[in-house]
Amino acid sequence: MKFSFPLTILLLLLLLQQTLLSAMADIQLIKNTCKGTPSSSLCLKILLADPKSQNADLTGLALIGVDAVNNKGLEILEQIVALKKSRQELRPALDHCAEVYHAVVDADVPSSRDALRTGVAKFAEQGMADSAVEAQVCEGSFGEHGRTSPMTGSNNAMDDVANVVRAIIRKLL
Amino acid sequence: MTSQTSSDVENPTHAPLLDDDYGYVPSLDASDQPSQPQETNRQPSKPVLLLISGLLAIGLLVALIVGNVRIETHDNDAPLPERRDPIEQGVSEKSFGLPPNVSSFSWTDDMLSWQMPAFHFTPGKNWMNDPNGPVFYKGWYHLFYQYSPAAPVWGLIVWGHAVSRDMVHWRHLPIAMETDKWYDVNGVWTGSTTILPNNELVVLYTGSTNESVQVQNLAYPANPSDPLLVNWVKDPANPVLVPPKWINIKDFRDPTTAWLTPEGRWRMVIGTKVNRTGIAILYDTDDFKSYDLLDTKLHQVDGTGMWECVDFFPVSKNESGGLDTGVIGPGIKHVLKASMDDDRCDYYAIGDYNPKTGTWVPDNPKIDVGIGLRYDYGIYYASKTFYDQNKERRILWSWIKETDSESSDIKKGWASLMAVPRTVALDPLTGSNLLQWPIEELENIRSNLNEFNEVKLEPGSLVPLNVGPTSQLDIMVEFELDKKLTDSLLPLKAGSVPYNCAGHGGAGVRDALGPFGVLVLANKNLTEHTPAYFYIVKGKKGELDTFFCIDQSRSSIAKDVDKSIYGSTVPVLEGEKLSMRILVDHSIVEGYAQGGRSCITSRVYPTEAINDDAQIFLFNNATSITVTASLKTWQMGVSSTNGSGWVWIGPSLILVVVFFFVVWTWQNQRNNRS
Numbered sequence: 001m002k003f004s005f006p007l008t009i010l011l012l013l014l015l016l017q018q019t020l021l022s023a024m025a026d027i028q029l030i031k032n033t034c035k036g037t038p039s040s041s042l043c044l045k046i047l048l049a050d051p052k053s054q055n056a057d058l059t060g061l062a063l064i065g066v067d068a069v070n071n072k073g074l075e076i077l078e079q080i081v082a083l084k085k086s087r088q089e090l091r092p093a094l095d096h097c098a099e100v101y102h103a104v105v106d107a108d109v110p111s112s113r114d115a116l117r118t119g120v121a122k123f124a125e126q127g128m129a130d131s132a133v134e135a136q137v138c139e140g141s142f143g144e145h146g147r148t149s150p151m152t153g154s155n156n157a158m159d160d161v162a163n164v165v166r167a168i169i170r171k172l173l
Numbered sequence: 174m175t176s177q178t179s180s181d182v183e184n185p186t187h188a189p190l191l192d193d194d195y196g197y198v199p200s201l202d203a204s205d206q207p208s209q210p211q212e213t214n215r216q217p218s219k220p221v222l223l224l225i226s227g228l229l230a231i232g233l234l235v236a237l238i239v240g241n242v243r244i245e246t247h248d249n250d251a252p253l254p255e256r257r258d259p260i261e262q263g264v265s266e267k268s269f270g271l272p273p274n275v276s277s278f279s280w281t282d283d284m285l286s287w288q289m290p291a292f293h294f295t296p297g298k299n300w301m302n303d304p305n306g307p308v309f310y311k312g313w314y315h316l317f318y319q320y321s322p323a324a325p326v327w328g329l330i331v332w333g334h335a336v337s338r339d340m341v342h343w344r345h346l347p348i349a350m351e352t353d354k355w356y357d358v359n360g361v362w363t364g365s366t367t368i369l370p371n372n373e374l375v376v377l378y379t380g381s382t383n384e385s386v387q388v389q390n391l392a393y394p395a396n397p398s399d400p401l402l403v404n405w406v407k408d409p410a411n412p413v414l415v416p417p418k419w420i421n422i423k424d425f426r427d428p429t430t431a432w433l434t435p436e437g438r439w440r441m442v443i444g445t446k447v448n449r450t451g452i453a454i455l456y457d458t459d460d461f462k463s464y465d466l467l468d469t470k471l472h473q474v475d476g477t478g479m480w481e482c483v484d485f486f487p488v489s490k491n492e493s494g495g496l497d498t499g500v501i502g503p504g505i506k507h508v509l510k511a512s513m514d515d516d517r518c519d520y521y522a523i524g525d526y527n528p529k530t531g532t533w534v535p536d537n538p539k540i541d542v543g544i545g546l547r548y549d550y551g552i553y554y555a556s557k558t559f560y561d562q563n564k565e566r567r568i569l570w571s572w573i574k575e576t577d578s579e580s581s582d583i584k585k586g587w588a589s590l591m592a593v594p595r596t597v598a599l600d601p602l603t604g605s606n607l608l609q610w611p612i613e614e615l616e617n618i619r620s621n622l623n624e625f626n627e628v629k630l631e632p633g634s635l636v637p638l639n640v641g642p643t644s645q646l647d648i649m650v651e652f653e654l655d656k657k658l659t660d661s662l663l664p665l666k667a668g669s670v671p672y673n674c675a676g677h678g679g680a681g682v683r684d685a686l687g688p689f690g691v692l693v694l695a696n697k698n699l700t701e702h703t704p705a706y707f708y709i710v711k712g713k714k715g716e717l718d719t720f721f722c723i724d725q726s727r728s729s730i731a732k733d734v735d736k737s738i739y740g741s742t743v744p745v746l747e748g749e750k751l752s753m754r755i756l757v758d759h760s761i762v763e764g765y766a767q768g769g770r771s772c773i774t775s776r777v778y779p780t781e782a783i784n785d786d787a788q789i790f791l792f793n794n795a796t797s798i799t800v801t802a803s804l805k806t807w808q809m810g811v812s813s814t815n816g817s818g819w820v821w822i823g824p825s826l827i828l829v830v831v832f833f834f835v836v837w838t839w840q841n842q843r844n845n846r847s
Contacts, residue, residue: 096279099580099584100578100580102580103578103579103580103583104579106324107324107325107326107579107583108326108579110326110328111326111327111328114327114328114329114359115327117359117385118359118360118381118385118423119381119385119387119421119422119423119424120423121514122514122517123327126327127326127579130578130579133578133579133733134578134579134580134733136732136733137578137580137732137733140732141279144279173478173479173514173515
């Protein structure tokens with residue numbers, strides 16, 4: 001049986017169009033999700049960095065956001081370990097920072113993940129809101145001990161990411 | 174402050190609960206003892222035995238006396254409260270502000286351990302949220318609750334369980350229901366109890382399945398003759414209800430107590446949403462296993478989002494007291510309540526229920542569910558009522574979360590408590606709001622009454638009150654305003670921006686007719702204080718509006734705690750004095766205005782205004798009126814100064830036992846020697 005050449009081209013074009021449309025739709029979801037967050041550019045950066053965002057629904061995007069908070073938290077905990085060695089005089093503040101970032105990574109993140117998966121977004125929002133607070137607590141603990149913080153960049157980054165993810169989660173409510 | 178016999182949910186008491194257990198007293202019949210070869214080398218000598226028994230007897234006596242004597246906690250030589258000269262002090266916003274160089278701090282164990290409440294329900298460890306299935310059954314009040322045993326943060330949830338005779342003193346029991354079935358493996362979530370006519374009890378609760386679908390499940394006591402209802406059975410037919418096709422599988426939870434319809438079927442309510450419309454839907458059942466969804470919805474309100482923890486109950490217009498859930502008839506209104514997922518507040522509205530059509534209409538659609546009145550204008554969520562057939566009243570329970578940081582919760586090992594149980598009924602005078610009031614059983618843990626009558630508070634007054642410790646207090650205050658003066662001030666200009674507690678800077682901002690009230694959890698130099706106050710302003714129509722607020726903005730120098738100002742208007746009728754009741758219980762402050770017309774629950778985490786440094790003051794920050802305050806304060810709960818004498822029964826009895834044992838040994842020796 002001979003396949004009609006024009007028909008094949010038509011079918012291929014339709015297939016291509018469908019693929020393009022669905023990809024655009026996903027990008028559109030991501031764009032819409034990031035609109036109205038405290039920093040849409042940071043939001044896009046976080047979501048687009050994870051290939052799973054291509055096929056994710058809003059809950060999936062929120063979970064990607066929580067992963068970003070988790071990764072940032074782990075990164076900061078490593079930074080604290082290094083600082084404890086190189087900046088002995090900052091020990092008390094660094095200990096406090098380790099404490100609060102463990103709260104982020106060991107409590108807030110798992111709680112937010114569970115809440116998103118089971119559909120009770122408000123507890124996920126609570127976890128992200130707290131992560132931002134913990135970043136501020138860490139930053140403030142240097143001043144409480146009369147020192148300048150060597151972690152301002154990191155703490156601000158965590159604050160920003162947590163607030164963006166919180167805004168994403170609020171869209172689920 | 175805690176009783177030596179306290180238990181918590183992870184170490185429930187194993188003492189026999191229905192029988193007293195006074196320990197084993199050895200028999201004194203020496204002839205029963207088999208003859209034993211006497212140990213010749215380790216016999217205690219007679220004088221030593223006498224000495225030991227004597228010391229033990231003295232010890233016993235001392236223990237009994239010390240334990241039962243009331244020890245005054247405040248210094249009797251302290252001067253009477255000094256009134257600070259109002260004109261000089263002029264308590265302005267500036268003096269209510271933080272001093273420039275606030276001393277640095279980190280949360281110490283002292284500060285964190287102070288936060289544990291003494292007379293509010295808490296599991297003692299880890300995380301709690303919604304109250305579940307409250308009920309009175311076979312002489313015991315039961316409270317179940319959402320519990321996360323792993324950490325002081327929400328996670329995999331099971332049903333915690335505790336029982337009480339009076340809803341004030343609690344006995345923790347083992348976990349009632351675990352996540353052990355596929356249909357609740359991701360969470361044994363909120364549910365309610367229904368008592369059937371033959372006094373049988375059933376529970377309907379939401380389970381989060383292995384695929385995170387929200388389904389409703391049936392459970393009942395394994396042994397209904399056990400008044401403590403320790404063990405529970407989940408029906409093999411579970412899940413008995415799955416989400417209808419037209420709603421999201423994750424928007425279907427928190428079934429209410431069921432009631433009998435005129436047709437003889439059981440009816441219950443579940444909250445859900447479609448897009449942004451919050452909805453309450455109805456199900457009828459005969460056996461709690463198969464359900465019919467009613468075509469009509471009980472009610473819905475656009476723009477309010479998901480309705481969690483829906484509650485639906487009758488209130489009487491004319492009679493005091495509560496009504497069982499299924500009561501209908503003339504003279505009865507129905508309250509529909511829902512927890513708004515969106516803004517974490519509990520809203521209610523009063524209206525009429527038509528049992529034939531299964532619909533409910535609010536009296537005033539402008540203040541419909543989700544857009545109008547709230548049970549409480551502070552931190553108060555996921556509340557649930559039950560009919561207490563024991564005292565014929567309706568009781569309201571609610572979850573009060575922490576408003577500090579998670580790292581603090583992890584450090585102190587616990588998070589969340591329940592507000593005190595409140596009776597709830599229709600306000601007979603206004604008819605348009607509910608009244609909530611702490612249950613009367615709380616009056617049984619009052620002691621050390623201090624009364625202050627007709628304290629005149631001129632503008633700018635700040636009066637410290639010497640009442641002893643102030644971390645556990647019941648305060649009832651009445652304020653009288655000079656009516657002539659108030660009337661003459663009516664030509665006041667109405668404010669351009671309508672007043673609201675949250676947006677007006679708190680108790681440090683002075684106005685003609687407010688604020689005035691009480692400062693609680695205040696330290697000496699007021700760097701930390703929590704005002705609960707009235708604020709009178711001119712309303713839109715020229716009449717006076719009264720606001721009741723609690724201001725946390727200066728409650729603590731800590732930066733990682735909530736500093737919001739909460740409150741709302743409270744109806745004040747002609748001729749009424751302004752009254753407020755405040756329960757202070759460490760890190761929770763509950764305020765009730767005008768007999769419970771408006772309530773505010775607040776979480777407070779001071780760093781200095783704790784233990785002996787916490788004080789209370791009366792204050793009047795208004796500029797144009799003098800206020801006369803009369804108040805009573807009581808200490809609340811079991812403290813180390815009184816009521817703990819019975820704690821010494823245990824050790825005293827042990828001493829008695831040891832004493833008799835020693836005497837017996839001595840006698841025994843004596844007999845063997847002779």
